[in-house]
Amino acid sequence: MASPPTIERFFRLIRAVLAYEEQCREPFEGVVECDETMFGGRRPGKRGWGAAGKVIVLGILKRNGQVRVFPVQGRSGAEIISLVRAHTRPGSLYYTDDWHAYASLAVRGDHIVVRKEGGRPKGRAHINGIEGFWSYAKHWLYPYRGVPRKFFHLYLGEVSFRFNHRDEDLLPLVFQLMKRVSITEIEPILVRNS
Structure with a gap:
């Protein structure tokens, strides 16, 4: 029998x-939804985007x-927009929430801002797809009751x-x-220190 480690x-x-396989995907094009959320358990103190010890995704x-x-x-607009640009093709139709950092996407393609009232989208535009994924991911990760930060990206890759x-x-x-990908290909992503 194998040991726990x-x-x-x-x-x-x-x-x-x-996670390596997920990194190898082609950039998306067409209708795209973008959103960010936080992962981490309840903590005393500040809530929302100022909460300490949570991972922004x-x-x-x-x-x-x-x-x-x-x-x-962090919730840096420059970092998030650079990721959106790197993983989507120009000319896409972007659906986002009303966070100001997404405003520059209108230059890259069409941009529809989804405004919410009482937690529900106003009008027909929505980002229900990505919000459904957040629910799926958090439900999937909940049984682990805490993932070390240095391995969190691997769990996100799996989800x-x-x-x-x-x-x-x-x-x-x-x-x-497992047969196709060698250990040398995945070694750089095995552990993240930040």
């Missing part, structure tokens, strides 16, 4: 392969399709891989990836 290392390697979802997620250092292949049998896909 060996089992943990095995699953970490699988998560790294899945940007999500980009191709409507009725796949998702890409990125942990970000996005599961979401992107939700209509497929995952076992053969994971076996194929």
